[in-house]
Amino acid sequence: MSKIPSILVGVAGEYFVAAELSRRGYIASISMRNTRGIDILATNEEATRSVTIQCKANQDGGSKWILNKKAEDYTPNNHFYVFVALRTPEDRPRYHVVPAADVAEYTKRTHESYLNRGAKDSLMRNFSDKDGKYLDRWDLLGLGL
DSSP states (O other), X not given: OOOOOHHHHHHHHHHHHHHHXXXXXXXXXXXXXXXXXXXXXXXXXXXXXXXXXXXEXXXXXXXXXXXXXXXXXXXXXXXXXXXXXXXXXXXXXXXXXXXXXXXXXXXXXXXXXXXXTTOOOOSEEEEEOTTOTTXXXXXXXXXXX
């Protein structure tokens, strides 16, 4: 697959997540570009539960995504990350649905380990789900169905 600009990878990730939420019977609204940290507002059909979602996409189909330092401290219980692994245009993306608190814990722990190995500090953080713990865990959103 040819490399596409990262801005388009991000946009594709958001639309894929919104489509997947809709396919599962939820109401998904993509936010305006100036809404910091929230890409999608998702609600169940009865409007009894809403969650905010930040999407992160990669185009290599792997299970690693880049975040910034803010991910270490943002832990509202109704906020989630959906990490999207885009693959070839013929293949469906893979979705890793992760509570913000789990992302914060992971990024903080792995960055501390990185620094303890003598690496230079940076604002970049990584999240990885190599074991697939969060793969297709849409149930964690708590929207029911």
